[in-house]
Amino acid sequence: MTEEPPAAPLPDRAADSTDEAPATRSRFRAALEQGEFVVTLEAVPAASPGGRGVDSLLQDAADLAADRRVHAMSLTDNPGGGHAIMPDELAQEIQNAGLDCIVHFTCKDLTRNGAISRGYALERMGLRNILALTGDYPNDGYWGLSKPSFDLDAVTLIKLLRDMNEGLVDVDPRKGTPAPPCDFFVGACVSPFKLTEAEQMTQYYKLHRKLNAGASFVISQLGYDMRKVQELKQYLDLHGIDAPVLGNVYVLNAGVARTMNKNQVPGAVVPDALLSYFETFPKGKEGRPRFLEHAAKMFAVVRGLGYQGVHLGGFGLKVEEVKEVIERAGELQPSWQEHLREMVYPIEPKERQFYYFETDAATGLNTTTPVDRKKLPNPGGGAQVQYRAMSALHGAFFQQNTTGFRLAQRACHVADGNRLLKGAVHWVEKLSKEVTVDCRECGDCALPHLAYLCPDSACPKNLRNGPCGGSFRGKCEVYPDRDCIYVRAYNRLKAVGREEELRDGPMVTRNWELYRQPSWLTYFLGRDHMHVDVPEAWKPKPSEE
């Protein structure tokens, strides 16, 4: 291991430099922008608008505001896919009481118009620190399952919020009708705690997309393999990513550890070996100090590795316990490297655990050399017939500036002006794509960006810009018997050396105006998200628009 810089100082209860910030300025944001070490605390709003859950949350916030070692409370947006009070009102009350807030903003319940409305309301309430997330799939609802929205995903939500900062939000972002600018400070999440190469690399690729879309800070998903925590920091450094990153330290108890071990909390992983270790702790209240000690060690490791903060959380975590973990972490700080070595918990089967960097034989941790991924086996590398056939077809007809493209474009132009021909194109496309990719006729085709897999049929969240964080051992969060579409896409692309297209491809957003239109027509006539070049003479005159 290379020599690490000294850990950043812990926040203390004395006034810090961010006290100089104007009253309207976020303490959390100012501290991150000034390079200070921050602590945030994740809290889950109660299921109902009042009662003890709300009272105790507000009491905790007042206590932490006075203590000052926690920079912000981070309020979740219906985790687990259920329904609870939205965090916005509570966050405003907490902020008015003197503690800064981060509001979680997911895509599971809102359309893009709903997201804009909520964004404007948050701006109006002075709630500008936002953690943009795709969100968990709905798991319950009044009169049955709620309709999953996922009209946006984390990447396009970040882009939307950043466009709102520029006053650029309109129904058609290309027209850019000015609106009063907002001042959101938008964060993104990433999980380094994935088992397979494909699952992990697509997480990292999506992080690049989130940062390119405008994310200003990063919070890691909760997880317990400290070698993976080390990996994420090294990955960011290797790729020159200097956005501040906070490491997640979630305080467990025996029951929650068992639930996570059974993969019943999307994206949260407690490996068998760690669960066995926790089972050596005394039962009940007597075991609590051991869980807090474990969290304090994790805190010290995260800080020692050079993260810019710790994102604390825990089911039923009390304010006094938060303070205890922060204090104990300070005492443990000098021995953080020892704790790093003792907290390596790969996901089982551990021989399949992918690490981005080579193993240091002496410590069992990472070296600074990335593994040669070309030499790793590709479980999806064999069955490439469909991919190769569709790729050849795409190259022949869908690549701009080819003869095939010009012919197909002209044919679509002719068909567009004739009801019968247009219907014929629609049916030929429908039949051929239903058989090959289970097409759902979105009219704004994303196949070329996803190794010719259809996000509308193969991903329950219809994600077009990268995987959600909910996969486990390469399987889908919603349908655990299916491979995640991004795992399949990565393996297909890796077989032909093109997997980085999942990182570098265009940001894709579906236009619902095109639903049930033949996507061949919408593509060739420049109406879908690709906006291919169309001869001037074919474009509608302003009076026709």
Ligand code: SF4
């Ligand atoms: S047109 Fe839409 S629904 Fe059909 S294959 Fe393409 S992405 Fe899937």
